[in-house]
Amino acid sequence: MKKLIAGSWSSGSFDPDTFGKALLLFRNAPMSGGASPSQIVFSRPTRDLLPAHRRSFAPEWQQAAELLEKRAQHAKELQIQHFNRTAHPLPPLVIGDSVLIQDHKSKRWSTPGVIVEVGPFRDYLVKTPAGRLFRRNRRFLRVISPQIPQPQPASSASTTTTPCQRPGPAPPAAPPSTLRRSRRLAAKIAS
Incomplete structure (x- = not known):
């Protein structure tokens, strides 16, 4: 609004005709919701200084615009429904978690x-x-899930058991690998 008033000043005096034209254009400019202030009040756009065909103000065009708005609203509802299908709120936390x-x-x-x-x-x-x-x-x-400490068995001097280990084949010793200049292990070639 301040820009409209500031733009209405010419050669040091306020021009009410310029301000009126600017205000008319402002009322027909669509807002963030898609409708202009005049469309909200009168349910149709008002005539202004911008050239437009007189049929664009006819009732059938207004009905077509309403139909498009309903379709857009329906598409938006479907999008919200599709998005919220898998979305869910996170469980709340308590003090001490x-x-x-x-x-x-x-x-x-x-x-x-x-x-x-x-x-x-x-x-x-x-x-x-x-x-x-x-x-x-x-x-x-x-x-973080709380880590439950595992209870240690009571140690008694008389009942000390050690797990029995079976002698089995020892794992084969790996041959020492030589490092290359790039510090990567050399590829072993089977012969």
Whole structure:
């Protein structure tokens, strides 16, 4: 709107005729939704200074435009339905969960941490072993399954058993391989 007013000034005075024409063009310009302000109010475009055939304002063209809008809306709904077929929300985390944080540059799950705070919009405050705090969305956190320590059997002096090992054929000793200049192993040629 400021550009319309600024463009209506010519030779130091405000020209209301230029401003009126600019305002008419502004009202007919489509917005992000695809419809212009005049189409929203009057359900049809208004005539302005841009040349257009008079039949373009006829009711049959307006009905054709409405039909196209309905088709576009239906296609959009199908696209949303197709996308959401396999999409599902990630399960929420609780305070104390051990997680891995995804590095935004390398995309690797490398930094371990513990959830210390849960935010309102699927964001979590994670504390690393180094003491740093990171605020991350649920999408960039992966739960580490807790490692259950295996119970060690009670050691008693009288019942010490060692597993019996059967003598078997010893694995063949590999011949020493020579390194080449490229530090790759030389190919073994069977003769």
